[in-house]
Amino acid sequence: MTTPAAENTLIGPYRLSGPVLLAPMSGISDAPFRQQCLAFGASLAATEMTASDTSLWNSKKFRSRLDFNDTNGIRIVQIAGSEPRQMAVAARAAAEMGAEIIDINMGCPAKKVCRKLAGSALLKDEELVKKILAAVVESVDIPVTLKIRTGWDPLRRNGVRIAELAEASGIKALAVHGRTRACAYKGEAEYETIRAIKSAVNIPVFANGDIDTPKKADQVMRWTGADGVMIGRAARGQPWLFEQVAKFLLQKVYVPRPSLGAQRDIILAHLDTMHRFYGEHTGVRVAKKHLKWYCRNLVNADEFCFQVIRANSSIEQMLLTKTFFDRTLKEFETIKDPASGESRLWRRQKKLPHLKKDPSKEARSLSQM
Numbered sequence: 001m002t003t004p005a006a007e008n009t010l011i012g013p014y015r016l017s018g019p020v021l022l023a024p025m026s027g028i029s030d031a032p033f034r035q036q037c038l039a040f041g042a043s044l045a046a047t048e049m050t051a052s053d054t055s056l057w058n059s060k061k062f063r064s065r066l067d068f069n070d071t072n073g074i075r076i077v078q079i080a081g082s083e084p085r086q087m088a089v090a091a092r093a094a095a096e097m098g099a100e101i102i103d104i105n106m107g108c109p110a111k112k113v114c115r116k117l118a119g120s121a122l123l124k125d126e127e128l129v130k131k132i133l134a135a136v137v138e139s140v141d142i143p144v145t146l147k148i149r150t151g152w153d154p155l156r157r158n159g160v161r162i163a164e165l166a167e168a169s170g171i172k173a174l175a176v177h178g179r180t181r182a183c184a185y186k187g188e189a190e191y192e193t194i195r196a197i198k199s200a201v202n203i204p205v206f207a208n209g210d211i212d213t214p215k216k217a218d219q220v221m222r223w224t225g226a227d228g229v230m231i232g233r234a235a236r237g238q239p240w241l242f243e244q245v246a247k248f249l250l251q252k253v254y255v256p257r258p259s260l261g262a263q264r265d266i267i268l269a270h271l272d273t274m275h276r277f278y279g280e281h282t283g284v285r286v287a288k289k290h291l292k293w294y295c296r297n298l299v300n301a302d303e304f305c306f307q308v309i310r311a312n313s314s315i316e317q318m319l320l321t322k323t324f325f326d327r328t329l330k331e332f333e334t335i336k337d338p339a340s341g342e343s344r345l346w347r348r349q350k351k352l353p354h355l356k357k358d359p360s361k362e363a364r365s366l367s368q369m
């Protein structure tokens with residue numbers, strides 16, 4: 001199977017700019033991170049899951065989750081809940097706030113969501129799924145998409161039935177995480193069910209789960225026939241992954257990670273956006289998480305990482321980051337590995353004093369230094 005020309009995928013009237021989407025992740029895919037990923041070519045980046053009980057939307061937490069209007073790209077808001085009417089009200093409210101697409105979460109296994117029979121727990125009750133989808137689709141005149149897992153547990157992998165039901169209900173695209181609700185994040189994602197779903201429906205299907213390299217994305221696209229891939233955890237600390245994966249899928253071009261100088265600028269810009277978006281206290285706290293992920297991808301950075309995740313002010317976080325990169329850039333040079341195309345750090349050689357032709361004169365001049 002060949003990789004489909006996913007750049008042409010349409011969700012309602014919206015044409016995606018590429019085949020790689022950012023997965024919604026509560027506590028991670030906030031507006032500053034979405035902005036980063038979109039800048040690197042993610043073609044869609046939904047908000048973190050938002051509870052469908054709109055009476056909660058005035059809280060600080062939900063106000064920041066629903067702050068999506070400044071982000072470039074298609075404004076897609078994810079809602080979670082189990083009450084069809086409440087979900088419909090939430091969808092309409094999000095549309096009135098400027099959402100261009102509503103995404104329904106039936107993929108999250110978090111206990112807090114499942115105890116209330118929402119997220120992936122809904123997959124157990126196909127009648128309720130039908131009611132929710134119908135209520136939400138009818139309540140808005142913008143496209144509605146759905147995110148699911150492959151089923152409730154390995155013995156009840158009803159992903160194909162849910163997908164067919166979704167298409168019949170007017171859902172415009174599906175993202176499928178290749179695990180069941182019972183699997184949580186254990187084991188490896190399977191793509192067989194995603195392949196079956198893709199061949200069962202005519203709406204765009206995005207494959208999700210454990211996609212962490214351009215090569216893996218390519219394999220999953222070929223195997224499932226999906227219209228694109230959705231990447232979550234692997235994007236933490238390396239938002240440039242979207243560009244690497246998209247270029248590989250579309251042009252078979254391998255894009256190396258950004259140079260050290262470019263990484264410095266990306267991280268500093270991300271820190272600045274988080275500090276501004278959340279304010280000093282929360283901004284510093286949220287930035288610590290992201291700094292930890294950035295640190296995972298850095299070499300020779302143990303001391304910097306130790307210090308920066310303990311820094312307690314925005315200025316300290318910025319200064320430590322800038323100093324680390326500037327010093328590393330001075331001490332090391334970046335050398336391109338001809339085999340992989342990846343950049344490697346190489347300690348700059350200390351320049352030896354220039355040897356003069358006459359060794360006896362050289363010895364004299366050195367001893368005089």
Ligand SMILES: Cc1cc2nc3c(=O)[nH]c(=O)nc-3n(C[C@H](O)[C@H](O)[C@H](O)COP(=O)(O)O)c2cc1C
Pocket residue numbers: 023024025026027028048049078105106107108147177208209210211230231232233234
């Ligand atoms: C910390 C965390 C938070 C998540 N929050 C959401 C969420 O709010 N909505 C949702 O649909 N899925 C959520 N997910 C699931 C991801 O969207 C994605 O399906 C899952 O991580 C598998 O993809 P990956 O292997 O690329 O990370 C979350 C996952 C993680 C790790």
